[in-house]
Amino acid sequence: xxxxxxxxxxxxxxxxxxxxxxxxxxxxxxxxxxxxxxxxxxxxxxxxxxxxxxxxxxxxxxxxxxxxxxxxxxxxxxxxxxxxxxxxxxxxxxxxxxxxxxxxxxxxxxxxxx
Amino acid sequence: xxxxxxxxxxxxxxxxxxxxxxxxxxxxxxxxxxxxxxxxxxxxxxxxxxxxxxxxxxxxxxxxxxxxxxxxxxxxxxxxxxxxxxxxxxxxxxxxxxxxxxxxxxxxxxxxxx
Numbered sequence: 530x531x532x533x534x535x536x537x538x539x540x541x542x543x544x545x546x547x548x549x550x551x552x553x554x555x556x557x558x559x560x561x562x563x564x565x566x567x568x569x570x571x572x573x574x575x576x577x578x579x580x581x582x583x584x585x586x587x588x589x590x591x592x593x594x595x596x597x598x599x600x601x602x603x604x605x606x607x608x609x610x611x612x613x614x615x616x617x618x619x620x621x622x623x624x625x626x627x628x629x630x631x632x633x634x635x636x637x638x639x640x641x642x643x
Numbered sequence: 644x645x646x647x648x649x650x651x652x653x654x655x656x657x658x659x660x661x662x663x664x665x666x667x668x669x670x671x672x673x674x675x676x677x678x679x680x681x682x683x684x685x686x687x688x689x690x691x692x693x694x695x696x697x698x699x700x701x702x703x704x705x706x707x708x709x710x711x712x713x714x715x716x717x718x719x720x721x722x723x724x725x726x727x728x729x730x731x732x733x734x735x736x737x738x739x740x741x742x743x744x745x746x747x748x749x750x751x752x753x754x755x756x757x
Binding site: 562572578579585623631632633636 | 675677679684685686687688689692732736743744745746747748749750
């Protein structure tokens with residue numbers, strides 16, 4: 530089975546711009562979660578989508594948004610980029626079942642804001 | 644809210660040494676516990692998991708036991724190899740209240756020297 534894929538792998542943007550990141554989950558996985566990873570804050574949860582609905586949201590400003598399509602692919606958007614948004618953005622998919630959410634991560638998108 | 648505390652790193656060991664990385668957690672529900680590993684330039688990979696008290700997760704020589712009485716999930720390996728050099732994350736997921744959201748520790752960087 531193909532793993533979680535994320536595109537693009539690297540992005541360089543300027544402050545004030547917006548960016549869209551894409552994530553394709555493992556086939557059959559309906560839950561997609563997004564995380565921001567930075568050296569200072571570690572791994573922080575952004576949001577989770579399940580069956581095209583946002584089911585959970587972390588403590589990020591409204592500039593961070595996402596959506597999920599009927600094929601479970603997900604996108605996240607960051608508007609009005611700030612320098613502090615530079616990070617590795619990780620997408621994870623899972624097949625929810627009893628016993629906890631074992632997540633499968635993509636390689637990440639490295640976003641640099643200048 | 645939920646939280647995970649890992650021992651501070653970095654950890655440097657010689658090949659064949661014994662490894663312990665401590666992890667304790669705070670959770671309002673009854674979480675599942677995970678260890679993930681991240682190699683340079685990659686996303687996180689699930690290393691092992693445990694879903695209920697006294698469960699032992701194991702994989703590739705690594706082990707961790709879910710200790711509810713001490714709220715701990717320490718990672719151990721009897722003999723580390725150079726190829727085990729990576730960043731290790733302890734995480735929890737409470738499927739009852741925060742579906743699709745994992746809470747991570749800060750990560751522990753392990754370097755194994757030949």
